[in-house]
Amino acid sequence: MSSASPHRLPLAGVLRLGRPSDIWFKPALSVVAAVAPANLILLALGRLDLAMYTMAGSLCALYGHSRPYAARARVLAWVVLGMVGGLTVSLLAASMTHSAVVLVTVGAVLAAVQKTVSDATRLGPPGNVVLTFISSASLFAPQTLGQVPGHAGLALAAGAWAWLVGMAPGLLRPHGPERRATAQALNAAAAYADTRGTADGHGRARAASAAAIHAAWQSLLAAGARPDRNRRALERLLVRAEVALAAPADADPVRLRAWARELRGTGRIPRVASPRESADELLGVDTELALPRRPLRHRPAPLAPIAVRTAVGCALAGYASLALGVGRPYWALVTAASLYQANVTLTWSRAVQRVVGNVVGVLLFAALAPLAHVHPVALVLSALALNFGAEALMGRNYWLGSVCVTPMALLITEFARAQNPAELMTERVMDTLVGALVGFVAAVAVTNRRAGDRLGHALAAAERAREDAARLLAEPHPAPHALEAARRALAAALADLRATADAASGEWWQRALPEERVVLAEQSGHRTLAATVRRQGFVPRRDQDGRATEDVRP
Numbered sequence: 001m002s003s004a005s006p007h008r009l010p011l012a013g014v015l016r017l018g019r020p021s022d023i024w025f026k027p028a029l030s031v032v033a034a035v036a037p038a039n040l041i042l043l044a045l046g047r048l049d050l051a052m053y054t055m056a057g058s059l060c061a062l063y064g065h066s067r068p069y070a071a072r073a074r075v076l077a078w079v080v081l082g083m084v085g086g087l088t089v090s091l092l093a094a095s096m097t098h099s100a101v102v103l104v105t106v107g108a109v110l111a112a113v114q115k116t117v118s119d120a121t122r123l124g125p126p127g128n129v130v131l132t133f134i135s136s137a138s139l140f141a142p143q144t145l146g147q148v149p150g151h152a153g154l155a156l157a158a159g160a161w162a163w164l165v166g167m168a169p170g171l172l173r174p175h176g177p178e179r180r181a182t183a184q185a186l187n188a189a190a191a192y193a194d195t196r197g198t199a200d201g202h203g204r205a206r207a208a209s210a211a212a213i214h215a216a217w218q219s220l221l222a223a224g225a226r227p228d229r230n231r232r233a234l235e236r237l238l239v240r241a242e243v244a245l246a247a248p249a250d251a252d253p254v255r256l257r258a259w260a261r262e263l264r265g266t267g268r269i270p271r272v273a274s275p276r277e278s279a280d281e282l283l284g285v286d287t288e289l290a291l292p293r294r295p296l297r298h299r300p301a302p303l304a305p306i307a308v309r310t311a312v313g314c315a316l317a318g319y320a321s322l323a324l325g326v327g328r329p330y331w332a333l334v335t336a337a338s339l340y341q342a343n344v345t346l347t348w349s350r351a352v353q354r355v356v357g358n359v360v361g362v363l364l365f366a367a368l369a370p371l372a373h374v375h376p377v378a379l380v381l382s383a384l385a386l387n388f389g390a391e392a393l394m395g396r397n398y399w400l401g402s403v404c405v406t407p408m409a410l411l412i413t414e415f416a417r418a419q420n421p422a423e424l425m426t427e428r429v430m431d432t433l434v435g436a437l438v439g440f441v442a443a444v445a446v447t448n449r450r451a452g453d454r455l456g457h458a459l460a461a462a463e464r465a466r467e468d469a470a471r472l473l474a475e476p477h478p479a480p481h482a483l484e485a486a487r488r489a490l491a492a493a494l495a496d497l498r499a500t501a502d503a504a505s506g507e508w509w510q511r512a513l514p515e516e517r518v519v520l521a522e523q524s525g526h527r528t529l530a531a532t533v534r535r536q537g538f539v540p541r542r543d544q545d546g547r548a549t550e551d552v553r554p
Contacts, residue, residue, distance in 0.1 A: 347439075
């Protein structure tokens with residue numbers, strides 16, 4: 001039975017500041033290290049008008065900071081190629097036509113492709129927004145066909161430098177990303193252990209702990225190659241986090257947090273005793289590495305509705321901006337592209353954050369413009385400071401980061417030539433409002449009815465994974481690697497189920513969701529997950545309340 005979901009658009013808490021990311025300084029420093037050399041060289045050569053092209057490559061340094069370095073090398077390379085590819089398409093379009101309608105259409109299609117690929121590959125922050133900003137702005141840059149190779153070459157060269165900047169920390173701390181992911185899992189497990197398995201702990205805290213542990217295992221797997229001594233030590237710490245998830249009342253939150261603190265630095269990774277002598281039997285990570293990856297087409301995320309929303313919203317936002325007399329409406333297009341999140345409710349929150357951040361950012365630009373106009377050096381240094389501020393503050397709340405992004409983008413437009421600040425500010429505010437309004441209307445109009453279907457698939461997958469693990473538990477002597485593989489599959493299915501349920505709960509105009517079935521599936525799945533941990537000898541088989549028979553049944 002179909003029914004409209006009675007969602008309300010939230011305002012409370014949308015602008016609330018959160019805690020900064022553990023690695024907030026890494027993208028902030030990386031983008032400065034990537035942008036500064038190119039801008040300073042162009043400044044010395046008197047060619048700041050080319051900064052937009054080098055900026056395209058330099059901004060690639062924002063990506064991949066949570067990934068192990070082996071995976072980061074691949075991701076950064078693809079980001080650079082994707083950035084240069086989008087820039088090239090935009091420059092070719094700009095050189096071949098002056099029709100603003102055609103250029104907006106090209107920009108909308110590019111935005112949809114960038115959004116789809118970013119979501120499908122789980123690119124991570126800042127996602128498609130930076131790619132779309134560069135390609136959309138380039139559509140309205142004066143261009144001739146003969147200039148395109150040179151400008152694309154500048155972006156590629158700057159992108160190569162950004163790749164080096166992103167990989168450089170690995171020389172000093174080669175296991176840094178894996179250590180951070182393991183520390184986050186230990187802290188999440190400690191938070192769940194603090195609940196002692198109470199009713200509340202079996203909900204939010206347990207789900208957060210399970211997700212953090214699963215993410216940490218994925219980080220270790222993404223590191224590739226055969227595990228060395230440090231990787232094995234991290235894997236054993238993760239097993240301790242899984243033990244706390246299985247038996248929170250018996251866990252020691254103080255010790256878990258102490259291990260997490262030791263991982264934050266560059267010192268020796270804590271060595272903990274292995275519950276079994278065989279590391280292969282204990283962890284089974286080598287087996288996971290040997291499993292084939294799922295093809296892109298089999299990923300469960302419903303990408304088509306998001307792609308259509310992005311294309312329609314960006315195109316309509318650009319057309320509306322043109323109708324209002326804005327000559328280069330790329331900011332409206334970028335605003336619309338930046339809104340689209342996993343569901344309509346989150347999209348609304350992002351729209352509010354974007355509008356507030358941009359309006360405050362325009363006011364900041366008004367204060368900075370006189371200083372930036374004093375000398376080109378002041379202009380470059382101001383842009384670098386705003387680059388740093390944007391990445392340092394974005395993790396607290398999107399609107400706070402946008403306060404720095406907006407004046408930075410406005411200053412970059414002045415690298416080529418000085419412009420009227422009042423006109424720039426007026427157009428930016430107008431484009432922001434138009435992009436946010438039209439983009440959100442498109443999100444509501446292009447419904448994602450497949451969200452409910454995806455939840456059904458995730459439920460079925462979680463239930464199958466639980467049944468497979470329970471079947472192995474019923475055997476007198478299950479193969480260690482088979483039990484380990486079943487445990488990993490069940491953990492992944494439960495993490496996907498929670499993420500899918502959260503996304504579907506914020507979507508509009510769909511049938512009622514099977515919320516009770518989701519709760520039951522999570523409860524039984526986590527009981528079975530705990531039973532596999534006990535069966536593998538990590539903790540005693542009896543639960544903290546003395547029951548053992550509920551471990552493998554819903």
